[in-house]
Amino acid sequence: MSTTPQLLSSVQVARFVAHGFLRLDGVVPAEMNTEALGVFAGDLPVVPYGTPVPKAFPEDSFARRLVELPSVAGALRSLVGPDPTVDHHFVHTRQPHEGSAQPLHADALIDVRPDAFDVQLMYYPQDVTADMGGTLVVPGSHLRRINESDTGRYQNLLGQTRLTCTAGTVMLLHHGIWHGGRRNDSDTVRHMYKIRFNPTVPQVRLWDVTDLNSPAVSEELGRTFPWYEGATGRLEIHNRIQLWRTLSGDADFDIDYWATRIANRPALRSQA
């Protein structure tokens, strides 16, 4: 198996910027998934906030092998760059027939950084079926400025993703994504292992940029989602244009002239 990180393409990163998450189905080998259930049954090692990955996760530890899988390592490097620090890690466990769901929320404090983002890795070591109530994710919600569970009133949004997946699936999420652990109505204990990464370098052109000028980049960034209100949905695309300008280092990037038009300030000509 190749150990070279598999960098994302521009189109994939644009998809992340539009959706707020990237899904890697079944990328963790079966033997690691089996091992994970034992690892998660015990106590995870304590990792102080902001610890570099090699120090947080010693060589041959489960977490280190997880984040060094070529597809996971490549996606992480494409989004947060080399040498990120581990913000925190935690195993979320949902007991069978647990009576409640998490309210829809974004993690941590309201985060208003326009030019940087953290990435949260979510790893599912077992098959997640519909009645196990996997993670609820709202595509395209990550650029909306909300504080933690103030969105708890929203039970369902059109086009939401109610995760079902095969064992070994990994999701990488923008820190601002609206999400929540759904109620587990099955007889099976459900585990999800989360690691939050902080970038330590500017998040500019960290991926494979050979397709940077592909029309498919704009197509991805211009995507709308069924839960968007008509008018606000346009603002979401405007905000993605601003984020893509930062990530791509292209200050003139635009979609349908939207950002250029409203920034236009013609100089007044002399009347003389």
Place this chain on the structure above:
Amino acid sequence: MTLAEHETTRIPAGVTRQQVLVLYLSTSALDAQVVGWARYDGTGTTRPTTGDSDEPPYATGVAALEDGWRLFQAAQLIPPYPGAEHETSFLKHEFFFEKLVQL
């Protein structure tokens, strides 16, 4: 006994309880398309929760009226704050409905 069963059996027959439906619409018009929804059941017979359905209960706000829900609150239209015109946050077009249920 679940909390729901407890609540139901505690309520004497013949009393009235409120069910609440919240619809989030695509525009500020009540006949616009539903993009989000939540339900709260004062009868205690159901416990709707986060992420429990993919299909909205009604296509539009007016469709809820036609089914007997009574509108009691709509979101105010508030202009964007200067300097924050491009920021996005909560869903803007929130409509609260009620149904009164005889137990």
